[in-house]
Amino acid sequence: MLKTTKVYVLTFWLLLLGIIWTNNVAYTKSDGASANKCGLYGTQSTCAQCHSYSGTNNATNTLSFAGNPTNYVLGQTYTVTVTATAGTRYGFQMAAVVASSGVNAGTFTAGTGSKIVNGTVSGNSIAFIEQNAASSTGSWTFSWKAPTTDVGTVTFYLATNSTNDNGGTSGDKVKTRVASINGPTCNLAAPANPATSNISSTGATFTWAAVSGASSYTLLGRKVGATNWTTVGPISGTSKTVNSLLACTSYEWKVAANCSSGTAGTYSNTVSFTTIGCGSSGKTAIETTNFSIAPNPATNFVNIAYQGTDKATVNWQIVDLTGKIMKSGNVGVVENSQHINIDISDLANAYYMVVLNDGENNIAQKLLIAR
DSSP states (O other), X not given: OHHHHHHHHHHHHHHHHHHHHHHHHXXXXXXXXXXXXXXXXXXXXXXXXXXXXXXXXXXXXXXXXXXOOSBOOTTXXXXXXXXEOSOSEEEEEEEEEETTTOOBOSEEEOOTTEEEEEEEETTEEEEEEEESSOBSSOEEEEEEEOOSSOOOOEEXXXXXXXXXXXXXXXXXXXXXXXXXXXXXXXXXXXXXXXXXXXXXXXXXXXXXXXXXXXXXXXXXXXXXTOSSOEEEEEESSXXXXXXXXXXTOEEEEEEEEEOTTSOEEEEOOOEEEEOSOOOTTSSOSSEEEEEEEESXXXXXXXXXXXXXXXXXXXXXXXXXXXXXXXXXEEEEEOSSEEEEEEEOTTSOSEEXXXXXXXXXXXXXXXXXXXX
């Protein structure tokens, strides 16, 4: 009888120990996952590596910042709220990184029900914030302090887990979310004294005064009357020469200093100029309406067709986009249609400008050599 009683008692304690051990295993992750389970960079793992759901995942999550900032203010602290739905108990993990480099961005401070865990991902030391105990409400509030220097756009990676609290990993609904906040607004002053010089039929040089704190500059240019601006930059110095303009054409441009993130500050006043190549009537001496290049793109030969308005000698040039003359020649013309056939087989694949000059005025057109 005593022997039987000992067996029963031993069996009872073994069963009790098994229940305790099973419960501990079932809820080990209730105090947060290991680092790097929020889908960082869009390539790393999430809670779904362990948790799964076979039906329709109707869980949702939200990520919000107090004030809904589009651009962060250097060193400012923001209140962050994360929510999840469609579960019985909930968990989450989140990280903030510099969009351009993937390094950690800013500083999280845990709130009620959350904690910080650290990990190294792709050589970057990353701070992850997550739950420190399973939540029955699926809501967490904590803070994020923006970087104290301009690092550009910051990307936030979030994963939430809406579990069914069955002690296992099945039937749990994982949702991810990615959000971004742009770098701070660039408050650099507009460059002073914008000026245009060295104006030719196909190019011009733009200059401006340096701005303290500028890491580079962005120039916007367009034909007068056009809607869209062409962006040139970033420019490291305080001048820029462009050699891809059209003759007898009016242009306008403006320039801004860039912050270290590349964001442009205030633009200068707009400066206008007209390339040379216009006669006294304001039109080119060689008719531009009948100026054509064929084929374009070209391979080994190109034919230039134009309308002569008077007896003259016309100089033709093929110029690369740095302003270097690659080919040139002269041809006599009269008042009628003219053609020049040019061998370009020795020129590299690239864009060029074909320029005609009658001794007084220029006209130009872009040529693409592509084989």
